[in-house]
Amino acid sequence: MADKSRRYDKMSRDELYELAQQREIEGRAELSKEELVTALEQEEAGPDAVQLLLRQHDEIRRLFGEFDARSNRPSKKKEEIVRELITILVKHAEIEEQVFYPAVREELEGLDSEIDEDLEEHHAAELLLWELDHLSSDAERYDAKVTVLKENISHHLEEEESELFPEVEKQMSEERRRELGAAMETVWRVAPTRPHPLTPDTPPGNVVAGIPGTVIDLTVGAVRGVKRLVRRGS
Numbered sequence: 001m002a003d004k005s006r007r008y009d010k011m012s013r014d015e016l017y018e019l020a021q022q023r024e025i026e027g028r029a030e031l032s033k034e035e036l037v038t039a040l041e042q043e044e045a046g047p048d049a050v051q052l053l054l055r056q057h058d059e060i061r062r063l064f065g066e067f068d069a070r071s072n073r074p075s076k077k078k079e080e081i082v083r084e085l086i087t088i089l090v091k092h093a094e095i096e097e098q099v100f101y102p103a104v105r106e107e108l109e110g111l112d113s114e115i116d117e118d119l120e121e122h123h124a125a126e127l128l129l130w131e132l133d134h135l136s137s138d139a140e141r142y143d144a145k146v147t148v149l150k151e152n153i154s155h156h157l158e159e160e161e162s163e164l165f166p167e168v169e170k171q172m173s174e175e176r177r178r179e180l181g182a183a184m185e186t187v188w189r190v191a192p193t194r195p196h197p198l199t200p201d202t203p204p205g206n207v208v209a210g211i212p213g214t215v216i217d218l219t220v221g222a223v224r225g226v227k228r229l230v231r232r233g234s
């Protein structure tokens with residue numbers, strides 16, 4: 001980080017701004033030269049884990065809203081939305097279960113029962129996702145299954161946002177949250193996109209079981225890195 005800072009220090013504000021533009025750093029136009037250096041360093045360290053999860057929560061809610069806006073009639077469009085929901089929900093659960101929850105459980109006090117409940121809620125949702133993954137939109141109770149999934153997931157997201165995330169923001173350093181964010185981005189790239197409700201959801205079982213065979217070789221290094229990060233503590 002120090003070397004990079006020195007490199008940035010030699011750059012003009014215009015050069016820093018151009019880099020910030022390439023990396024799509026928000027609010028870059030209002031930032032001073034020093035603030036641009038800080039923003040670039042933070043961007044390199046990885047996204048804040050909590051902010052990354054919150055952005056995904058927003059996208060999940062947007063997709064449920066899109067489904068709700070469709071009529072009761074079966075349609076390919078509804079199936080496409082459900083496919084997108086399955087993908088984002090499975091991958092989101094995977095990065096929480098492989099990286100976020102284990103780190104929070106190990107490093108912070110008093111959140112064990114909260115995380116146990118979260119894992120059970122993931123498991124219940126994944127059973128419904130598995131069913132939806134095998135149905136077309138003309139199936140009996142297709143819409144009802146999506147509605148129940150939405151109710152369960154909404155409750156889960158609200159709980160994470162009102163109880164778990166504020167506690168993590170309070171107790172965990174920003175540097176550590178960015179390390180976890182970077183690890184979650186790595187796992188996101190190789191996470192499965194289809195539900196596997198009967199595979200383990202806690203380490204070490206979930207680390208390999210949840211990853212498709214074709215990418216296991218690619219993943220071993222990443223997973224070792226994740227485990228190191230998770231074990232390391234702040």
Ligand SMILES: [Fe+2]
Pocket residue numbers: 093096118122156160
């Ligand atoms: Fe979750």
Ligand SMILES: [Fe+2]
Pocket residue numbers: 053057092096157160
């Ligand atoms: Fe979440």
